[in-house]
Amino acid sequence: MMPIRRKIAAAVAAGALVLLPAAPALAYEPVNVVHTEHVQAGPYEVTVGFSEWPLRAMQSMDVSFIPDGGIGGKSGTLHVTGPTRLHPNLANSTLARHPRKLDVWGLDVIALDRQGEYTFEFRIDGPQGLGEGQTRPVEVLSQPGPPLALSWAVCAIPLVGLLAFLVIAWRRHSVGRTPLHPPV
Amino acid sequence: MTSLFGITWDVQWHDDVGPDTFFTLSHLMLYSGSAIAGVVALTMVLRATVAQRAGRPVDPKEGGRTVRVLAFDAPVGYLVVGTGAAMFLLYGTMDLWWHGVYGFDAILGSPPHMALFSSITTTMVGSIIVFGYAHAERWGRIGLALSLPSLMTFSPLMFEAFEDAPLPFKGNIIMNAAVCALCLVLAVGIVGRPVFAVVVAGALAAVHVVLWFWAPWAAHAYAELSGLPVRDGVGSEPPSLPARIPMLLLIVALLVAGVLSRVRRWAPPIAGAATGVVTAVMLDLQAPLINDGPMVPPGILIGDGLTGLLLGAAAGYVAWRFAAMVRGERREPNPIGRTAVGPTVLGGTA
Numbered sequence: 001m002m003p004i005r006r007k008i009a010a011a012v013a014a015g016a017l018v019l020l021p022a023a024p025a026l027a028y029e030p031v032n033v034v035h036t037e038h039v040q041a042g043p044y045e046v047t048v049g050f051s052e053w054p055l056r057a058m059q060s061m062d063v064s065f066i067p068d069g070g071i072g073g074k075s076g077t078l079h080v081t082g083p084t085r086l087h088p089n090l091a092n093s094t095l096a097r098h099p100r101k102l103d104v105w106g107l108d109v110i111a112l113d114r115q116g117e118y119t120f121e122f123r124i125d126g127p128q129g130l131g132e133g134q135t136r137p138v139e140v141l142s143q144p145g146p147p148l149a150l151s152w153a154v155c156a157i158p159l160v161g162l163l164a165f166l167v168i169a170w171r172r173h174s175v176g177r178t179p180l181h182p183p184v
Numbered sequence: 185m186t187s188l189f190g191i192t193w194d195v196q197w198h199d200d201v202g203p204d205t206f207f208t209l210s211h212l213m214l215y216s217g218s219a220i221a222g223v224v225a226l227t228m229v230l231r232a233t234v235a236q237r238a239g240r241p242v243d244p245k246e247g248g249r250t251v252r253v254l255a256f257d258a259p260v261g262y263l264v265v266g267t268g269a270a271m272f273l274l275y276g277t278m279d280l281w282w283h284g285v286y287g288f289d290a291i292l293g294s295p296p297h298m299a300l301f302s303s304i305t306t307t308m309v310g311s312i313i314v315f316g317y318a319h320a321e322r323w324g325r326i327g328l329a330l331s332l333p334s335l336m337t338f339s340p341l342m343f344e345a346f347e348d349a350p351l352p353f354k355g356n357i358i359m360n361a362a363v364c365a366l367c368l369v370l371a372v373g374i375v376g377r378p379v380f381a382v383v384v385a386g387a388l389a390a391v392h393v394v395l396w397f398w399a400p401w402a403a404h405a406y407a408e409l410s411g412l413p414v415r416d417g418v419g420s421e422p423p424s425l426p427a428r429i430p431m432l433l434l435i436v437a438l439l440v441a442g443v444l445s446r447v448r449r450w451a452p453p454i455a456g457a458a459t460g461v462v463t464a465v466m467l468d469l470q471a472p473l474i475n476d477g478p479m480v481p482p483g484i485l486i487g488d489g490l491t492g493l494l495l496g497a498a499a500g501y502v503a504w505r506f507a508a509m510v511r512g513e514r515r516e517p518n519p520i521g522r523t524a525v526g527p528t529v530l531g532g533t534a
Contacts (some may be wrong), residue, residue, distance in 0.1 A: 017283070020277075020450045025482060033232050052287075057274065058286055059285075059286050059287055060286060060287035060288045061287065072420050096415060097415075098415075099412070100413055100414070102413065109287070109288045111286070111287075111291060144285050145285040145286065148295075151282075151295040151296075152276075152298075154295070154299075155275070155278075155295035155296055156298075156299075157271075157298035157299070158271045158275070158299050158302040158303045159298075159299075159305075159342065160269070160300040161267075161271075161306070162268075162305065163304060165264065166309075166506075169260075169504075169506075169509060170505065170506075170509075173505070173509045176248070
């Protein structure tokens with residue numbers, strides 16, 4: 001039986017071993033725009049910038065919404081529609097500054113789950129009154145990478161393994177059974 | 185515990201601040217949980233192997249009965265802890281590749297994330313086995329009072345992927361309820377005292393309160409440290425992950441303690457079923473109440489309640505038997521016809 005002081009010392013040593021060499025390095029990706037779409041929302045022209053093009057399902061991207069004359073004095077809402085029901089945060093949201101590009105509105109690290117056509121609909125309020133408009137349908141291609149079923153099968157191994165271990169333990173634990181390996 | 189705090193912080197960071205790299209502090213904290221567990225497990229397996237080789241028997245209180253794996257003699261609890269940690273490392277590399285293909289985390293429920301969460305869950309199950317074998321020692325009981333709430337809070341993350349599945353019940357809610365039933369019945373079964381369910385529920389409530397206030401603070405303080413602004417429109421919502429921890433489980437635990445203090449064969453499944461149904465309904469009602477969101481449709485509420493009841497009963501039954509394993513296993517073979525020692529509250533085997 002190991003005394004508790006030694007147990008604590010071992011845990012602290014293990015923690016130090018892991019944490020000491022690690023120095024967090026923060027270098028965030030810039031918000032790139034590789035493709036733009038233009039929307040006329042009443043009196044306001046909005047440039048929609050995508051960080052990926054062509055768009056693919058499940059791939060994360062940044063989207064910037066840049067109204068002519070900047071975002072000062074303006075507010076608005078965004079409504080995204082697609083081939084399936086979208087997460088409420090995406091389907092209806094208030095236009096907010098992009099966390100990594102604070103002079104424009106935007107969505108950071110979002111992914112559109114399904115292949116199909118999506119539209120971004122704006123309702124903007126500003127010095128020239130209310131304006132509404134939407135993008136032309138934006139095409140999202142099929143997902144990259146291996147088929148999803150294969151990814152799920154590979155990633156289910158730990159859970160299946162855990163359940164298998166519990167089942168084996170259950171079956172081996174019967175009254176009068178010898179242990180897994182004879183005593184030394 | 186480290187993994188639990190790391191993931192809570194990371195989820196809050198994604199929600200409130202946004203920018204992400206592999207090397208954020210919250211990620212490091214999450215990885216550290218598995219790394220520390222892996223190093224400890226490896227150390228204990230090596231110690232047991234050396235002891236066995238030297239002809240010294242290993243006390244089952246040190247992580248359970250030893251199992252021969254390749255050339256090692258691994259105490260079963262540490263074997264499970266270490267396997268979980270090793271899988272975490274393996275799937276960490278897969279997650280890195282996944283991000284190369286799909287970019288940054290847009291969703292919590294991606295396949296590699298599920299594998300990582302189930303690896304951490306495996307490590308937590310292993311630590312429950314380790315502490316369970318040491319239930320007669322004070323450190324074992326303290327460990328159980330911390331590791332069971334960790335599992336209750338963490339394991340539902342694995343079922344995040346089922347959140348929007350078109351089922352007549354909510355997969356993540358009922359699994360959370362079943363895990364709570366499993367843990368409360370395990371607590372009583374292993375320690376052999378009904379009041380220990382209340383101790384575990386109390387520990388969960390304490391963890392809940394700490395996480396609730398700590399997650400937003402940590403996310404925002406770290407944002408300030410990194411010179412990053414908090415997202416627009418953040419501040420009024422409750423912290424996202426702590427909001428999913430079942431509240432008022434103390435009341436359920438009192439019920440469990442009451443049911444299990446009576447010597448009856450059906451007590452564990454009944455205690456599990458009660459926990460399952462109450463927790464599932466509570467989780468359904470708690471989400472709209474604290475988020476001001478839409479109420480759950482009655483059909484789903486009934487579906488969750490019934491499924492929670494059935495799964496909870498199964499969890500209670502299973503938990504009692506596993507508790508008997510942890511309490512009753514001996515290194516010597518049991519003579520034929522002699523019963524193994526089960527949880528004493530039943531007055532015999534489970």
